[in-house]
Amino acid sequence: MLKRTEGIVIRTVPYGEADLIVTYLTPDFGILKVFAKSPRKFKSRFGGSLEPLTQSKISFWGREDAPLPRLTQSDILNSFQPLREEFSSFLKLSEILELILSFLPERDANKMAYALLLNTLHTIKEKQNDTLLMTSFKIKFLHLVGFAPRLDSCGRCGKHGYSFYLAQGSIMCEGCAQRIDSPVKISPAAVQFYSDLLTWDIMKVNRIRPSGALLEEISNLITMHIRYILSKPLKTESFSLKQSHHKIQS
Amino acid sequence: MKQGIIENLIAELTKLPGIGRRTAQRLAFFILAMPDEEAKGISRAIDEVKNNARFCRECFNITEDEVCSICSNPSRDRSRICVVEEPSNIFVVERSKSFDGVYHVLLGSLSPIDGMTPDRLKIHELIERVRKNSVQEVILATNPNTKGEMTAQYVRELLKPFFVKVTRIAYGLPIGGDIEFADEATLSKAIQGRRDF
Ligand SMILES: [Zn+2]
Ligand SMILES: [Zn+2]
Numbered sequence: 001m002l003k004r005t006e007g008i009v010i011r012t013v014p015y016g017e018a019d020l021i022v023t024y025l026t027p028d029f030g031i032l033k034v035f036a037k038s039p040r041k042f043k044s045r046f047g048g049s050l051e052p053l054t055q056s057k058i059s060f061w062g063r064e065d066a067p068l069p070r071l072t073q074s075d076i077l078n079s080f081q082p083l084r085e086e087f088s089s090f091l092k093l094s095e096i097l098e099l100i101l102s103f104l105p106e107r108d109a110n111k112m113a114y115a116l117l118l119n120t121l122h123t124i125k126e127k128q129n130d131t132l133l134m135t136s137f138k139i140k141f142l143h144l145v146g147f148a149p150r151l152d153s154c155g156r157c158g159k160h161g162y163s164f165y166l167a168q169g170s171i172m173c174e175g176c177a178q179r180i181d182s183p184v185k186i187s188p189a190a191v192q193f194y195s196d197l198l199t200w201d202i203m204k205v206n207r208i209r210p211s212g213a214l215l216e217e218i219s220n221l222i223t224m225h226i227r228y229i230l231s232k233p234l235k236t237e238s239f240s241l242k243q244s245h246h247k248i249q250s
Numbered sequence: 251m252k253q254g255i256i257e258n259l260i261a262e263l264t265k266l267p268g269i270g271r272r273t274a275q276r277l278a279f280f281i282l283a284m285p286d287e288e289a290k291g292i293s294r295a296i297d298e299v300k301n302n303a304r305f306c307r308e309c310f311n312i313t314e315d316e317v318c319s320i321c322s323n324p325s326r327d328r329s330r331i332c333v334v335e336e337p338s339n340i341f342v343v344e345r346s347k348s349f350d351g352v353y354h355v356l357l358g359s360l361s362p363i364d365g366m367t368p369d370r371l372k373i374h375e376l377i378e379r380v381r382k383n384s385v386q387e388v389i390l391a392t393n394p395n396t397k398g399e400m401t402a403q404y405v406r407e408l409l410k411p412f413f414v415k416v417t418r419i420a421y422g423l424p425i426g427g428d429i430e431f432a433d434e435a436t437l438s439k440a441i442q443g444r445r446d447f
Contacts, residue, residue, distance in 0.1 A: 047432065048433045048436045079435040084399065090396065091400075094362040235365040
């Protein structure tokens, strides 16, 4: 059966001599893996449309339960080429692509996640420090998939508190925590900033100017929280570490 | 004749790229009809490759010796290194007869999402070659896709302290094609990479 949707390329994996397995995020099918015949050949009709971050209209063919339907057409809606031009900006974007792959199941429609990614890609400006935008994406995305850390009040009784417990994914008041493990202290400003980021439109987030320290506090907390949930750091995170290590060596 | 052995050969041949069931069948019966020596020549050649192929100590090309035939050829220009992702890429550049320098194979490309980090490629070895030899130019001939481009940019940054000329193969449209059919990503790269004419 032929199906049509649109999608954003999250990842491609070479298959055989010249084929690719392409993972899309689509509004109608969520994460969708398709098989693309010969896109690596220069004469391929897919051209440059299967590069990561490209938004395309796609058609694919396969039985309802086929694990790997075949991509029959992909017409670029937005190539987002500038976002792949710079190593450092692509590295940051790889982190959110990996997050999407880690949390979203296959074939589960998710219009919100799709819209969030698309709006984020439209908002990124070249050669700009995007830590605010990336952090904002992560918070909104975690909220969408039900894994956002709870910072407004104690996860057990609802009282106020400023100690975050990774294992609970939540703030806990002194009474409820009873020294479970060592908490991460959070400033009241960070708690407020976090709730603002949750509600603000991602396409307007670039208008606010939080202090470097505040942004770092929240972005570190989110990184720790993600690492705890996945019980390992994101591959992209270890890439950045190894990259700086390599530079020092040579 | 036992049915199993020819079936087995067909099954083995279908593992090769571009070989479907029908072609495998044709090849299997062709091999069966071949003179003994010729058919065994094929299996010997496969054996030899699998037993003796290793990476060149200098450039990580495939070779049966310590150093590959390109690195050991005195007429090659050792001051220019063409960097490619895979050993098979060397064959393609050689076929174009447009390069008389030497090569360096990275054995892959960088991809953060796949955990392909710099330490898994032969990048450090390339930097060492540039450091120790009088290299004039490093030509980055990694693939014209995101992974290849990221790899090229990464290597360029590491080469900066050596004041060596670093070039990147041009992005362009395939020869014989029609602009009408180029996608926007390819065309925008081709326009960015235009040259004086
Ligand atoms: Zn409590
Ligand atoms: Zn060699």
